[in-house]
Amino acid sequence: MPEIANLIRRLRFDNGEMTQEELARRVGVTRQTIIALEAGKYTPSLSLAFRIARAFNKRVEDVFQYEIPIRNEASPS
Amino acid sequence: MNAEQKRAWLQVATMTACVVGYLVLLPFFGPVVATAAFAFYGINGFAGFIGRGERADERDKSIARRATLAGAMASFMAFIIGCMGTWFVVYAGYRKEQVWVHTLAMITQLGAIVFFFMRSVAILVLYARHTEADNA
Numbered sequence: 295m296p297e298i299a300n301l302i303r304r305l306r307f308d309n310g311e312m313t314q315e316e317l318a319r320r321v322g323v324t325r326q327t328i329i330a331l332e333a334g335k336y337t338p339s340l341s342l343a344f345r346i347a348r349a350f351n352k353r354v355e356d357v358f359q360y361e362i363p364i365r366n367e368a369s370p371s
Numbered sequence: 372m373n374a375e376q377k378r379a380w381l382q383v384a385t386m387t388a389c390v391v392g393y394l395v396l397l398p399f400f401g402p403v404v405a406t407a408a409f410a411f412y413g414i415n416g417f418a419g420f421i422g423r424g425e426r427a428d429e430r431d432k433s434i435a436r437r438a439t440l441a442g443a444m445a446s447f448m449a450f451i452i453g454c455m456g457t458w459f460v461v462y463a464g465y466r467k468e469q470v471w472v473h474t475l476a477m478i479t480q481l482g483a484i485v486f487f488f489m490r491s492v493a494i495l496v497l498y499a500r501h502t503e504a505d506n507a
Contacts, residue, residue, distance in 0.1 A: 322428065323428035323429065323430065324373070324428050324430070324431070326373070326430070327428050327429075327430040327431075330430060335500065336430055336433075338429070339429050341429075342429060
């Protein structure tokens with residue numbers, strides 16, 4: 295599971311059902327990169343994260359969230 | 372499929388042709404002449420014409436960087452195994468201290484071939500993982 299989750303897919307639909315191609319063009323990457331980002335297969339650079347957030351008029355932390363990995367450790371008795 | 376993937380497929384295809392050609396020529400002409408089959412590899416010179424002007428983004432560069440590292444590691448291992456294997460066979464096996472004059476050239480060539488082949492395979496594998504995401 296990725297540690298950096300994102301809301302790109304939801305934000306695209308909230309912004310007039312923006313296509314992946316349109317978002318890719320706005321932030322200067324390929325559509326495949328947007329697909330990989332939405333699927334959590336790729337963690338963007340800080341620069342790209344800011345460009346994506348700016349494309350939605352949001353702050354970076356509104357688009358990307360750091361998820362603390364959950365460990366399956368037995369609690370001490 | 373982007374330009375990097377097309378170039379990787381070309382590498383894999385030409386390398387396969389080289390190995391098949393070598394194996395076909397080997398029983399008829401021996402190991403030295405059979406290496407002529409690796410002339411097929413020259414086709415990769417046309418790889419520069421694939422995807423001219425196509426821009427790579429940060430993910431493409433990241434994949435290329437990881438694939439290059441994988442290729443370099445595999446190449447280094449092939450070179451070391453080639454050197455140690457030669458020593459093991461020639462010295463430890465036959466107690467000879469001289470090797471065939473073409474040995475080092477062939478080991479070096481092996482290292483280069485392994486580098487480009489493994490880099491291409493790594494590129495195809497890394498992009499394929501993201502294609503799975505495309506279908507998800």
